[in-house]
Amino acid sequence: MTVEIATARWIVTGVTKDGVLEMLDDAALAHQDGVVLAVGPKAEVTNAYPDANVTAHSHHMIIPGLVNSHHHIGLTPLQLGAPDYPLELWFAARLAMRKIDPYLDTMFSAFEMIASGVTTVQHIQGWAMGDFDQVVASASGVLKAYDDIGMRVSYCYAVREQNRFVYEADDEFCKRLPPDVAKVMAAHFAKQTLQFDDFMQLFDVLVDQNDTARARIQLAPANLHWMSDDGLLAIQEKSSAAGAPMHMHLLETAFQKEYAFKRTGTTAVKHLEKLGLLGPHMTLGHGVWMTQEDIEICAGTGTCVCHNCSSNFRLRSGVLPLMELQKRRMTVGMGMDEAGINDDRDMLQEMRMALTVHRVPGMTITDVPSPAQVLRMATEHGGMTTAFGAEIGRLEPGRQMDAVVLDYDSATYPFQDPDIAPLDALIHRAKTKDVQSVMIAGRVVYEDGAFTLIDRAAILAQIAEALAKPRDEEEQERHWLREQVFPVVEEFYDGYLQNTSQRTPFYQGSSST
Structure with a gap:
């Protein structure tokens, strides 16, 4: 392929380990076959490649492609009929969610992610109904959607062996229900109960079927309560063997x-450490309720964490003590989970939220995150939580050419004082309207508000048509089931917190005395 050059008013190559922004003024970036060749002063790069095609971005900033490090579904639970509740009750509310084809569903959120600058997503699928072949088909539909739209995906299927509804065995929960309800609930469990060996085979099948460099397959033990220790150890063995x-x-x-x-009689982190699951190969999604010792253990083992700021707020989960992790130079990515604070996948807004949420009272600058640190979470550190690792997340020779072109003039109109650093201004002010173009593996997949490979309007029309139909018999049954089991779930968790109810907050936002 011909060498391509993009020039810009500013090019951000990355952020140092000390949180210092690496940015070039009046710069150029050369790339070929989806890989960055050179980044430097415009004259230097263009002279080095005199035959290259040059695209000029005179009032723009080019940044590394953003990484959504934790994602599940396309249309949000709210769209599909599940209102926000605390997480444990939310699972019950989700029973009544409408069904949607995995391909169309994935396309919906891919549109939103790319339009906000996301070039790579960690897609954690789960809860697919049916037998092994049906789950493979569902996973394949997800992967095909990302391939068709040109997005980079690190894909995994969440393995769940037990406790699929509340924090006790499925059959024990069914005993809490009236017989007629228990029968329907047991049938619902049976539709999503792959054997453990099937989960491992699914990983192998998807690896064998994958024929695009923009997709990687990894592993996902869903959560401690969903996994047995034997299952965790088996997945760890699989992870080591497959790399x-x-x-x-x-x-x-x-x-x-x-x-x-x-x-376990101890913390979840200590238990995983005892089992040998922690390390740079492991990313812990959320991690909100880690103790001080848990954080030290994760830092010492090089374990990664994904901060899901909006999700934690929406589901009343809590606030990750982000700066405790940053002080230890841990790898912390950023995810939007099921949906952001506006019930969408706007990574620019997610970055802004992460920047502002952790602004604790006081005057010490290092007590709060900087725009550069937040950008690093959403780029390089996010990349390290995926199967692409150090191949993405920075714009430097040898890395993948995943980049976002932000229109500085549009974002700052009608005025922005130059005393404010350009990145700071964009982190605070840029919206999706200011994303001029998005490049993934060197290819422009989004430009001037339009997708270059997919007809967005046609996909949305298919979704609208599918969901305009009345609930089918199976959906009606789940809707009825939700109404029956929801109060039982509420009762299950009433008084559940006995051993860990005492709390010493990392953050103190106000005082009652």
Whole structure:
């Protein structure tokens, strides 16, 4: 392929380990076959490649492609009929969600992600109904959607062996229900109960079927309460043998912290350390309820964490003590989970939220995140939580050419004082309207508000047509089931917090005395 050059008013190559922004003024970036060749002063790069095609971005900033490090579904649960509740009740509310084809569903959120600058997503699928072949078909539909739209995806299927509805065995929960309800609930469980060996085979099948460099397959033990110790050890063995990283939900809520104590007599992190699951290959999604010692253990083992700021707020899960992790130079990515604060996947807004949420009272600058640190979470550190690792996340020779072109003039109109650093201004002010173009593997997949490979209007029309139909018999049954089991779930968690109810907050936002 011909060498391509993009010039810009500013090019951000990355952020140092000390949180210092690496940015070039009046710069150029050369790339070929989806890989960055050179980044430097415009004259220097253009002279080095005199035959290259040059695209000029005179009032723009080019940044590394953003990484959504934790993602599940396309249309949001709210769209599909599940209102926000605390996480444990939310699972019950989700029973009544409408069905949607996995391909169309994935396309919906891919549109939103790319339009906000996301070039790579960690897609954690789960809860697919049916037998092995049906689950393979569902996973294949997800992967095909990302391939068709040109997006980079690190894909995994969340393995769940037990406790699929509340923090006790499925059959024990069914005993809490009236016989007629228990029968329907048991049938519902049976539709999503792959054997453990099937989960491992699914990984092998998807690896064998994958024929695009923009997709990687990794592993996902769903959460401690969903996994047995034997299952965790088996997945760790598979991860080591295949060289595939893992992503695991952990300590999203106080109830999960309590569950870990009830089951193990210690913290979830200590238990995983004992089993040998921690390390740079493991990303812990959420991690809100880690103790000080848990954080030290994760830092010492090089374990990664994914911060899901919006999700934690929406589901009343808590606030990750982000700066405790930053002080230890941990790898912390950023995810939007099921949906952001506006019930969408706007990574620019997610970055802004992460920047502002952790602004604790006081005057010490290092007590709060900087725009550069937040950008690093959403780029290089996010990349390290995926199966692409150091191939993405920075714009430097040898890395993948995933980049976002932001229109500085549009974002700052009608005025922005130059005393404010350009990146700071964009982190605070840029919206999706200011994303001029998005490049993935060197190819422009989004430009001037339009997708270059897919007809967005046609996809949305298919979704609208499918969901305009009345609920089918199976959906009606699940809707009825939700109404029957929801109060039982509420009762199950009433008084559940016994051993971990005492709390010393990392953050103190106000005082009552």
